[in-house]
Amino acid sequence: MRAEIITIGDELLIGQVVDTNSAWMAERLNEVGIELYQITSVHDTREHIIAALDEAFRRVDIVLTTGGLGPTNDDITKQVLCDYFGTHLIESASVRAHIEQLYAERPDVLNRLTATQWLVPESAEILPNRVGSAPLMLFRQGSQLLAAMPGVPYEMKIAMEEQILPRLARPTEHIIHKTLQVNGIPESALAILLEDFERNMPPYVRLAYLPKDGVIRLRLSAYGRATEDEMQTLFDQLRHLTRDYRIADTDEPIEVLVAKRLKETGATIATAESCTGGKLAALLNRHPGSSAFYMGSVVAYDNAVKRNVLGVRADDLDQYGAVSEPVVRQMAESVRALMHTDYAIATSGIAGPDGGTPDKPVGTVWMAWATPHGTTARCFRLGKLREQITDRACTAALINLLKIIQ
Amino acid sequence: MRAEIITIGDELLIGQVVDTNSAWMAERLNEVGIELYQITSVHDTREHIIAALDEAFRRVDIVLTTGGLGPTNDDITKQVLCDYFGTHLIESASVRAHIEQLYAERPDVLNRLTATQWLVPESAEILPNRVGSAPLMLFRQGSQLLAAMPGVPYEMKIAMEEQILPRLARPTEHIIHKTLQVNGIPESALAILLEDFERNMPPYVRLAYLPKDGVIRLRLSAYGRATEDEMQTLFDQLRHLTRDYRIADTDEPIEVLVAKRLKETGATIATAESCTGGKLAALLNRHPGSSAFYMGSVVAYDNAVKRNVLGVRADDLDQYGAVSEPVVRQMAESVRALMHTDYAIATSGIAGPDGGTPDKPVGTVWMAWATPHGTTARCFRLGKLREQITDRACTAALINLLKIIQ
Numbered sequence: 001m002r003a004e005i006i007t008i009g010d011e012l013l014i015g016q017v018v019d020t021n022s023a024w025m026a027e028r029l030n031e032v033g034i035e036l037y038q039i040t041s042v043h044d045t046r047e048h049i050i051a052a053l054d055e056a057f058r059r060v061d062i063v064l065t066t067g068g069l070g071p072t073n074d075d076i077t078k079q080v081l082c083d084y085f086g087t088h089l090i091e092s093a094s095v096r097a098h099i100e101q102l103y104a105e106r107p108d109v110l111n112r113l114t115a116t117q118w119l120v121p122e123s124a125e126i127l128p129n130r131v132g133s134a135p136l137m138l139f140r141q142g143s144q145l146l147a148a149m150p151g152v153p154y155e156m157k158i159a160m161e162e163q164i165l166p167r168l169a170r171p172t173e174h175i176i177h178k179t180l181q182v183n184g185i186p187e188s189a190l191a192i193l194l195e196d197f198e199r200n201m202p203p204y205v206r207l208a209y210l211p212k213d214g215v216i217r218l219r220l221s222a223y224g225r226a227t228e229d230e231m232q233t234l235f236d237q238l239r240h241l242t243r244d245y246r247i248a249d250t251d252e253p254i255e256v257l258v259a260k261r262l263k264e265t266g267a268t269i270a271t272a273e274s275c276t277g278g279k280l281a282a283l284l285n286r287h288p289g290s291s292a293f294y295m296g297s298v299v300a301y302d303n304a305v306k307r308n309v310l311g312v313r314a315d316d317l318d319q320y321g322a323v324s325e326p327v328v329r330q331m332a333e334s335v336r337a338l339m340h341t342d343y344a345i346a347t348s349g350i351a352g353p354d355g356g357t358p359d360k361p362v363g364t365v366w367m368a369w370a371t372p373h374g375t376t377a378r379c380f381r382l383g384k385l386r387e388q389i390t391d392r393a394c395t396a397a398l399i400n401l402l403k404i405i406q
Numbered sequence: 407m408r409a410e411i412i413t414i415g416d417e418l419l420i421g422q423v424v425d426t427n428s429a430w431m432a433e434r435l436n437e438v439g440i441e442l443y444q445i446t447s448v449h450d451t452r453e454h455i456i457a458a459l460d461e462a463f464r465r466v467d468i469v470l471t472t473g474g475l476g477p478t479n480d481d482i483t484k485q486v487l488c489d490y491f492g493t494h495l496i497e498s499a500s501v502r503a504h505i506e507q508l509y510a511e512r513p514d515v516l517n518r519l520t521a522t523q524w525l526v527p528e529s530a531e532i533l534p535n536r537v538g539s540a541p542l543m544l545f546r547q548g549s550q551l552l553a554a555m556p557g558v559p560y561e562m563k564i565a566m567e568e569q570i571l572p573r574l575a576r577p578t579e580h581i582i583h584k585t586l587q588v589n590g591i592p593e594s595a596l597a598i599l600l601e602d603f604e605r606n607m608p609p610y611v612r613l614a615y616l617p618k619d620g621v622i623r624l625r626l627s628a629y630g631r632a633t634e635d636e637m638q639t640l641f642d643q644l645r646h647l648t649r650d651y652r653i654a655d656t657d658e659p660i661e662v663l664v665a666k667r668l669k670e671t672g673a674t675i676a677t678a679e680s681c682t683g684g685k686l687a688a689l690l691n692r693h694p695g696s697s698a699f700y701m702g703s704v705v706a707y708d709n710a711v712k713r714n715v716l717g718v719r720a721d722d723l724d725q726y727g728a729v730s731e732p733v734v735r736q737m738a739e740s741v742r743a744l745m746h747t748d749y750a751i752a753t754s755g756i757a758g759p760d761g762g763t764p765d766k767p768v769g770t771v772w773m774a775w776a777t778p779h780g781t782t783a784r785c786f787r788l789g790k791l792r793e794q795i796t797d798r799a800c801t802a803a804l805i806n807l808l809k810i811i812q
Contacts, residue, residue, distance in 0.1 A: 037454075
């Protein structure tokens with residue numbers, strides 16, 4: 001069974017908004033066995049929306065739209081869908097009651113524009129949107145189905161989880177994806193290592209390489225024809241072949257793998273960050289439950305903070321520079337002592353665009369890992385662009401920590 | 407002049423990767439006066455890529471593709487483009503020389519799969535990719551043009567900036583977007599405030615509302631027919647009408663507005679973060695030049711860190727709880743003193759999913775701003791979902807700081 005997503009909004013096509021919705025929806029659709037065939041982003045214009053609907057329904061039976069359901073004039077999705085499905089707007093007493101209750105304490109929201117939100121297409125099934133005013137709409141025509149949702153990510157997510165996904169017919173075939181992650185081998189060398197494996201794969205199984213920030217995710221995919229046992233056998237072969245580089249047998253982000261391992265062992269962690277500037281801290285506490293292992297961080301961006309808060313020796317800062325082994329070692333050990341943790345990570349590097357030297361070009365990052373059994377440090381060269389350098393530094397810091405705690 | 411983007415890769419359609427490329431490309435295209443008409447994400451299959459190319463070239467004259475140019479078997483874009491444009495692969499001496507030089511110190515990368523990267527379509531113009539091995543390809547057919555780029559974001563960005571954009575014909579018409587940002591008014595109330603303005607706008611000008619994290623971006627757009635003067639007059643009217651809520655006259659992110667203001671006045675800042683966990687720090691040093699004003703942060707996730715590193719009184723933590731006015735005031739003042747800055751922001755809240763109480767439900771966030779003229783504090787209710795709460799907290803913290811320093 002196949003679906004398509006149509007995201008509606010000029011903001012996507014002029015670059016004011018990154019479409020994070022589609023990836024989230026794609027993942028959830030795959031989990032329930034529905035293949036997402038295409039994603040299309042279109043303008044808030046009648047002709048464009050209708051053309052995209054026509055094309056999508058020629059390819060698939062399920063179309064999910066996001067966006068264009070707000071109360072303002074630039075939001076036209078509801079009216080266009082009425083025209084497309086040959087229906088018209090009527091007042092919904094239940095949507096009205098919901099909106100009046102949702103904004104009971106906000107008279108400034110309960111105005112005549114918000115009142116247009118309780119007008120709904122007569123022929124559509126209206127599903128409750130418990131976190132917003134835009135009604136969720138389900139249109140059915142023969143075997144085809146269209147679900148229209150708001151583009152606000154958290155409204156869309158609740159709509160999908162609670163209302164849309166449970167109403168999509170369960171497919172009889174399975175989609176199976178199995179992903180492992182490797183580190184420390186170039187993509188092309190990995191592909192050569194796996195050449196025989198790829199040649200011998202059944203034709204209905206695909207292998208994909210997804211390199212990012214120094215990690216390559218290897219994904220085996222089968223749509224329909226492969227059994228779980230068969231895929232597990234292939235995956236085990238892949239695990240064996242990549243054993244020297246493998247860091248995980250799942251698609252979970254590195255910070256989740258680290259969190260799991262720390263929770264299992266009851267260990268705690270802190271970070272002392274210069275070039276990563278809090279990004280490593282934010283990664284470690286991004287997911288629920290992080291207070292069990294994550295204590296805190298010092299972001300020592302300025303050298304005075306390295307000296308005064310982390311007690312890095314001024315002599316070492318002068319002699320070796322802030323991006324150096326002695327400095328990251330002291331940063332890691334100091335924050336570990338300050339926050340009474342089992343582990344600590346320190347980063348100091350040149351994220352650019354300025355500050356590079358011939359000896360330490362932009363992209364040079366020193367890191368240290370302080371543990372109950374001593375401290376290790378290592379220097380990396382992580383690219384040329386600010387965001388790339390800091391992202392890769394976080395990944396490298398966590399991969400190395402994972403190796404230490406495993 | 408119109409363009410479309412086709413992003414190629416199963417990873418986008420199973421949700422393993424969020425497409426951040428398209429928004430970046432969209433913004434750059436708009437800046438040079440090219441309207442991005444549609445974005446389409448397709449699978450790594452021959453039929454799907456060819457169908458998308460056919461459809462796109464029926465609508466526009468410029469097609470930009472990303473993805474599928476790696477050396478592994480799942481990357482098929484180059485071969486499919488050869489078939490589509492009726493050409494075949496030949497060895498390129500210049501691409502070969504570039505790749506051999508790029509990986510001179512990486513014999514593990516210079517293998518026979520990487521060698522396939524210097525095979526290029528004979529009829530395409532090959533542009534240099536100075537940061538990777540995948541050649542950039544430009545196909546021309548009559549008035550139509552296709553540019554193929556890697557999907558790796560930083561390779562794509564350098565390709566667009568240095569090679570593709572300069573080769574796209576300059577349109578004779580202008581696209582004008584003008585954006586301002588407001589805060590503190592619901593979207594529907596804003597639309598009512600602007601009803602007369604919208605009614606009186608010329609028909610070729612559009613107004614869009616983009617709410618996110620408590621800020622609404624209001625965008626005036628005109629494709630071709632409006633003059634700069636005319637748009638400026640409309641924009642000035644909009645500025646006047648929104649004067650009570652307006653926080654910026656540009657589309658720049660709040661952290662950039664804060665950075666500019668701090669640099670102008672030579673002031674410095676630090677943060678003390680509990681619930682935002684380093685996200686606020688990472689925002690403040692995300693852009694180049696942040697070392698001029700951003701000194702550092704203490705992420706005091708655990709209460710012991712609040713006591714021991716920031717000197718928050720244990721009595722106050724016990725009596726009022728970590729999410730309270732006395733605690734955030736002490737956090738802000740303490741980090742301001744510790745890091746010798748002019749300003750400091752502190753956050754402490756319940757990001758959930760656990761930890762909420764009837765008095766302080768999930769989404770409750772206390773914040774304080776310490777300044778040379780004293781400290782202010784405020785409590786917010788910022789939603790129900792972890793990521794939404796911490797994102798909104800960062801935005802609220804920076805908006806309030808901006809109001810203080812302006």
